[in-house]
Amino acid sequence: MRGVEPEHDHLAIHFDRDEAALLASIVDQLAELLRQQDMPVEQIGPVAEAADPFAQWEAEFSGSAGPTVEDPDLDALDQADPVIRRLFPDAYPDDPAASHDFRRFTQPQQRSRKVADAQLVVADLQQTSRKGICRIPLDHATAWLKTLTNVRLSLAARLDITDEVSAEEAAQRPKSDPRAWMHEIYQWTGWVQECLVEAL
Structure with a gap:
């Protein structure tokens, strides 16, 4: 990426070759994961021989923990999937009943908002010119920043990044490590x- 420039009522991102398509693919996979959240865990399995190598990060998201008594679908995903846990942190870790009620009343709206923001980002990326310029209306900037945060939280969950120490450890993984590309x-x-924030 060659940077971000403000242009009147737009921000112009200057992508290098294939970067816009890559970002659109990652964001779309995040939205798909969020749309699948109401599915039982056993239906969210690995994607066999995914055409897009970056689809592997979504395929790895499902875990092995079983459903809880309160809600077989919702709580199972919360417990089994580190990405879901990172995107929807437990509001009451010491009170399972309160946590369940909090998720039941807040998570559907939060999930819908995250999906809508992600779809907006993908739509903008699909308008990227042949020269790699993606023009973002200023009123889309918040959706972009939130979606990039969600993408990074998702990746951090898969990389086991929780603080500066674990971030440094993740950065030092050898190229042979399957998660190095992530x-x-x-x-x-x-x-x-960061470039978007500076341009704003």
Whole structure:
């Protein structure tokens, strides 16, 4: 990416080759994961031989923990999937009943908002010119910043990044580590977000 420039009522992101398509793919996978949240855990399995290598990060998101008594679908995903836990943190970790009620009343709206923001970002990215310029209306900027945060939280969950120490450990993984490429995306999306903030 060559940077972000303000243009009247737009922000112009200057992507290098294939970067816009890559980001659109990652954001779309995040939205798909959120749309699938109401599915039972056993229906959200790995994607076999995904055409897009970056689809692997979504395929790895499902876990092995079983459903809880309160809500077989919702709580199972909360407990089994580290990405869902990171995107929807437990409001009352010491009170399972209160946590369940909080998720039941707040999570559907939160999920819908995250999906809508992600779809807006994908729509903007699909309008990227052949020269790699993606023009974002200023009123879309908040959706972009929130979506990039959600992408980075998702990647951080898969990379086991919880603080500065674990972030440094993730950065030092060898190229042979299957998650090394994921860390590169984590860093790159952080830079995109930083450039957007500076342009604003």
